[in-house]
Amino acid sequence: MEYAEERWDEEQLGRWQGDVVTAATAAANGSARADQMRAAALSVDRLTVRFRTLRGEVKAVTDVSLSLPRGGVLAIVGESGSGKSVTARAIMGLVTSDNATVSAEGLSLAGRDLLTLAPEARQGLRGSAISLVFQDALSALNPVLTVGSQLAEPFRIHQGLSRRDARDRAVELLRRVRIPSAERRINDYPHQFSGGMRQRLLIAVGIALNPEVLIADEPTTALDVTVQAQILDLLDELRRDLDMAILLITHDLGVVARLAEDVAVMYAGRIVETAPAERLFARPAHPYTSALFASAPRISATAVLKPIDGSPPDLVSPPQGCAFHPRCAQRSAVCIAQRPRLTPTAAGLAVACHHPQDAEDGGRIDAE
Amino acid sequence: MPSDPILVAESLDKVFRVGGALFGRRFNAVSDVSLAVAPGETLSIVGESGSGKTSLARMLVGLDRPDAGIIRFHGKPPAGKSGGNGATALGPSRTRLQRRAIQMVFQDPYASLNPRRTILDIVAEPLDVHGLARGPARRQRVEELLDLVGLGPAITSRFPHEFSGGQRQRIGIARALAAEPAVLVCDEPVSALDVSVQAQVVNLLIDLQRKLGLAIVFIAHDLAVVRAMSHRVMVMYMGKVVETGTVAEVLDRPRHPYTQALRASVLDLDPEIARSRRPLLVLGEPPNPVDPPAGCSFHPRCPRATDICRQAVPALREGAGGFAVACVNASTGTE
Numbered sequence: 206m207e208y209a210e211e212r213w214d215e216e217q218l219g220r221w222q223g224d225v226v227t228a229a230t231a232a233a234n235g236s237a238r239a240d241q242m243r244a245a246a247l248s249v250d251r252l253t254v255r256f257r258t259l260r261g262e263v264k265a266v267t268d269v270s271l272s273l274p275r276g277g278v279l280a281i282v283g284e285s286g287s288g289k290s291v292t293a294r295a296i297m298g299l300v301t302s303d304n305a306t307v308s309a310e311g312l313s314l315a316g317r318d319l320l321t322l323a324p325e326a327r328q329g330l331r332g333s334a335i336s337l338v339f340q341d342a343l344s345a346l347n348p349v350l351t352v353g354s355q356l357a358e359p360f361r362i363h364q365g366l367s368r369r370d371a372r373d374r375a376v377e378l379l380r381r382v383r384i385p386s387a388e389r390r391i392n393d394y395p396h397q398f399s400g401g402m403r404q405r406l407l408i409a410v411g412i413a414l415n416p417e418v419l420i421a422d423e424p425t426t427a428l429d430v431t432v433q434a435q436i437l438d439l440l441d442e443l444r445r446d447l448d449m450a451i452l453l454i455t456h457d458l459g460v461v462a463r464l465a466e467d468v469a470v471m472y473a474g475r476i477v478e479t480a481p482a483e484r485l486f487a488r489p490a491h492p493y494t495s496a497l498f499a500s501a502p503r504i505s506a507t508a509v510l511k512p513i514d515g516s517p518p519d520l521v522s523p524p525q526g527c528a529f530h531p532r533c534a535q536r537s538a539v540c541i542a543q544r545p546r547l548t549p550t551a552a553g554l555a556v557a558c559h560h561p562q563d564a565e566d567g568g569r570i571d572a573e
Numbered sequence: 574m575p576s577d578p579i580l581v582a583e584s585l586d587k588v589f590r591v592g593g594a595l596f597g598r599r600f601n602a603v604s605d606v607s608l609a610v611a612p613g614e615t616l617s618i619v620g621e622s623g624s625g626k627t628s629l630a631r632m633l634v635g636l637d638r639p640d641a642g643i644i645r646f647h648g649k650p651p652a653g654k655s656g657g658n659g660a661t662a663l664g665p666s667r668t669r670l671q672r673r674a675i676q677m678v679f680q681d682p683y684a685s686l687n688p689r690r691t692i693l694d695i696v697a698e699p700l701d702v703h704g705l706a707r708g709p710a711r712r713q714r715v716e717e718l719l720d721l722v723g724l725g726p727a728i729t730s731r732f733p734h735e736f737s738g739g740q741r742q743r744i745g746i747a748r749a750l751a752a753e754p755a756v757l758v759c760d761e762p763v764s765a766l767d768v769s770v771q772a773q774v775v776n777l778l779i780d781l782q783r784k785l786g787l788a789i790v791f792i793a794h795d796l797a798v799v800r801a802m803s804h805r806v807m808v809m810y811m812g813k814v815v816e817t818g819t820v821a822e823v824l825d826r827p828r829h830p831y832t833q834a835l836r837a838s839v840l841d842l843d844p845e846i847a848r849s850r851r852p853l854l855v856l857g858e859p860p861n862p863v864d865p866p867a868g869c870s871f872h873p874r875c876p877r878a879t880d881i882c883r884q885a886v887p888a889l890r891e892g893a894g895g896f897a898v899a900c901v902n903a904s905t906g907t908e
Binding site: 284285323375385399400401402429430431432433434435437456457458459460461462463465482486496497498500501502504505506507508509510511512513514516517 | 622656712730737738739740767768769771772773775776794795796797798800801816820824834835836837838839840841842843844845846847855857859
């Protein structure tokens, strides 16, 4: 998948809008890793993505800043249209269409500044330093190549291994993602695998070159629940074994609870709250976050669901002030007049709200 | 809890053929499934992909014909029409009245509304088909229906693309209600929606059920939504019922190893619980339905499988307290 994306990308390289493309800070691969041990695996400063459309400019992502510690798991959670997937794609450098503008004040991957990196060097990082696991496993795999040749490709391209060595590594990878009878299945085609097994194949491609960061975009959404649980266990196990950081993109609060250490909640293209997972679930500060929890059905007890009225805003013309104000029970005049800034409230916590919920009594609106 | 069922299905089978006539193979999408649902009651049918839940729904509304078994409708015909009162077996081709009585809400609100027709025409289609209203009465009825599902009457001249997923699903529900059904079969009606909007539609269905006394058959894979929505639950695996009972019996005291695995796979919205609880060991994924395993179809994935499970298909045994389970290792409390 990554390499397939890269090929598709080749003609469009360097479209990373807002890039200062310098004459290459050399392919800063591998060797520099040791010096950067202490740096965040991924840090993003004020990422903004705009799409020009016939209807006007879509403000898909605005001023998103993230920091993903080495070996950590940060979840970006949000509903459709919140900008979470576009954020992931922009970080990968995959938002390249002519009508898109991507800008950022900072974007670094394990200490390497991606903004000043030459496109070729940046491409070299995809797969080896950062990789992306997509939601739709069937369309991300090439249907006419055996999984063996698809899994071997990163080793041949990035590491120049021989056909035989690359194949051995591919078998190893299949075992690593717990696909049974790996030696035999390596000759199969993607359609011969079940949905869960295909998702394992994608994860195998994603981890092939031991990236520091794996971006998992809705990795279990299309799967049945028993299979979803197995895939989440696998991701958790791999990131511990490989000391790999995961940027998890999801709409599923259960997946966040299972996997994430830190959470950034997105609404209408902006981060509205960040907090460690335990803290966020126990005491959400932003009214959107607590409303989201109150609307989610729970398995442990029968409860009356409390929906959020209305629908998410149109990102061509988002509401004035706080984008959530038309749906917010706490809104006041200031929410309409002035957009609240994302403000740190304590270590690791930040909220963009004029009336954050009181942390002490638990802001959570519990379902009855 | 209402008692007399309005829709009863007995021993339904549905067989599909894959491949050509000569080398094709058959598989039982649904085998020997019985159910009953009463007015004011929601029966949820739960299962993963390939469990047969959608095939079952399609037979209930008459979109597919069962290969064996019988579906009976016990309701009165809609007001103002003559006809028998009592159980009517629904034959291979249903009468117009029978079709009116059982309506369907589809899964994908983006695919189930004709993009070229106005909301007025979409919602009025059952009125036109069944000759229920014409002219000004037709528009008035559509406005009432839109009001009933929480959409204003002002939208009648607009088109589906102008609406969000949640609004489209409300339009789909209004259309189903136009036929004045006694039974609503909802096939994953909220699985395509965001969680905040999903709650709106779940609450709407509960509200409509209270107002109209609808019997609802709710097809779903999300156990948390099922809990919020239903009175009784039926769990299907590879075309067969493996467990059925009240919500409390099935979700809080699951007896079949498959139901237990499903239940344990649902992620709790509490990080501590979600991380500490390891899902039960279910092995792999459902087998190919064209080539089902002998005996209990769950045995290859079951942590408790024994020799009996590999040989004999377990019968659905009833237990005290409103449940039934098809597993030789499960206790029904009656032995």
